[in-house]
Amino acid sequence: MALCSSVLLRDRLENSREGLSTLFYPHKPTPLHQDKTILQGGFLLSLRRSAKSVVAFFFYYSGIFAFYKRFFMKGTVTILMFHRVTEVFFDVSLLVKRKTFEECLKYITQSYPVISMDFLSQNFDKWENIPDDSFVITFDDGWIDFHDTVYPILSRLMVPATVYLTTGFVSSKCSYWQKRLNYLLVQILAEKKTLLTTDSIISIPEINLKLRGVILNSKATEVTFKFIDYLKEFTHDKILKTIADLEVFLESHAIKIDNNKERPFVNWDELNHIKEPGISFGSHTVNHMILTNEQTDVVEKEIRKSKEIIEKETGNDVIHFCYPNGNYNEDIKEIVAKSYKSACTTKGGFVSKDSDIYRLNRIGINEEMVTGWRGKFSKYVFIYSIFIESLKVLSVLYLILPLKIL
Numbered sequence: 073m074a075l076c077s078s079v080l081l082r083d084r085l086e087n088s089r090e091g092l093s094t095l096f097y098p099h100k101p102t103p104l105h106q107d108k109t110i111l112q113g114g115f116l117l118s119l120r121r122s123a124k125s126v127v128a129f130f131f132y133y134s135g136i137f138a139f140y141k142r143f144f145m146k147g148t149v150t151i152l153m154f155h156r157v158t159e160v161f162f163d164v165s166l167l168v169k170r171k172t173f174e175e176c177l178k179y180i181t182q183s184y185p186v187i188s189m190d191f192l193s194q195n196f197d198k199w200e201n202i203p204d205d206s207f208v209i210t211f212d213d214g215w216i217d218f219h220d221t222v223y224p225i226l227s228r229l230m231v232p233a234t235v236y237l238t239t240g241f242v243s244s245k246c247s248y249w250q251k252r253l254n255y256l257l258v259q260i261l262a263e264k265k266t267l268l269t270t271d272s273i274i275s276i277p278e279i280n281l282k283l284r285g286v287i288l289n290s291k292a293t294e295v296t297f298k299f300i301d302y303l304k305e306f307t308h309d310k311i312l313k314t315i316a317d318l319e320v321f322l323e324s325h326a327i328k329i330d331n332n333k334e335r336p337f338v339n340w341d342e343l344n345h346i347k348e349p350g351i352s353f354g355s356h357t358v359n360h361m362i363l364t365n366e367q368t369d370v371v372e373k374e375i376r377k378s379k380e381i382i383e384k385e386t387g388n389d390v391i392h393f394c395y396p397n398g399n400y401n402e403d404i405k406e407i408v409a410k411s412y413k414s415a416c417t418t419k420g421g422f423v424s425k426d427s428d429i430y431r432l433n434r435i436g437i438n439e440e441m442v443t444g445w446r447g448k449f450s451k452y453v454f455i456y457s458i459f460i461e462s463l464k465v466l467s468v469l470y471l472i473l474p475l476k477i478l
Contacts, residue, residue, distance in 0.1 A: 121445040128444075128456035137455055141205070148422035149192060150458065151208040153434040157221045162254050162296075168439050174225050175449035176442050180207050181229055183451075188232035189392050190352055192423075193414040199425035209233040210416060210434065212356060212394060214242060216335060219342040226350070236356035236394035236416070239381040243339035248360060249311055251336075253303070254296045256318040259327055261292055267325060274317040276310065279303070304397065308361040340385045347386060354392035355379050355412070364399040368407075375407055392416070405430045420461040435461045 398418030421433035444450030
């Protein structure tokens, strides 16, 4: 099971209607991530979305997309990567709203072939069997909205999909450390003038120094994500130690930490309920560790054990893997290849017959990438976003930076 501290953060995000500023803390401190491109209303939101919509419309009808599709997309597969389909989440880069997701899926199914990860892996060495411009739908982590929101849409539209499960969190009330960290840092920021007078927040000296520096020298909206990026350099145990230290620190200053009573991830009964030919379960390790930071024996256990657990609980063969955070190296890839028939990364780009089936590119999708100036799904913005994301692996991206910022 996943390692989880005794104090769990509260999942108010998905149900709150009071805005991002009240999701974590009742006294409404500045939220750690309040992306103006997602929040409803505002001049900057309208201006940016309008500009993007105009550029995307031109891109679609000027012939640029047709040219790109003919010469660069021919014979390729686009694997889409989703995480959350919900109305609010602390990291908007992982969020797509329900209505947007449904409209996006309708457009894809009406315009392109949609194949399963099973079909892709089975025909990888017989690429001529794979339809041009095919799409594959994948979901990472196994959040509860995959069962409650996503599955009914997939079933109604008859769309195949693969969900990569982090088995230590299935049926658990634990949250990923990133979300727990966000909650704790909100509390610290709300009282930072008082709390930062102390010499030590975290017992690990270099992390303590970094945290103080990030809090003092960064905007409130940047603190969580700067510190998350920093912690991703450490082992999973060291990250969990940091989280535990933050909880102890807050409690020592009489700041109550809410216990989380809600379950953020699917459970095994729900997974068995949605078990059908079009839905496949893949492995995302046991604890969502960044594998490149861990010792070989830990990596092998995470990769092997997650497969065993899913197969035992569902009775399904598990042949697909997804690297947590997209991190891998050749040694890790070789370990994965011993037990699985495919593995996905988080690197943007298309998949072709020349791709490595154990480092498949995917294009991550969020709300901002698929909505136009009115905040509704736009096929023009969606196609434009696919184009931009696919170019991330090419040096020519630097020639279109003015377009990328839109």
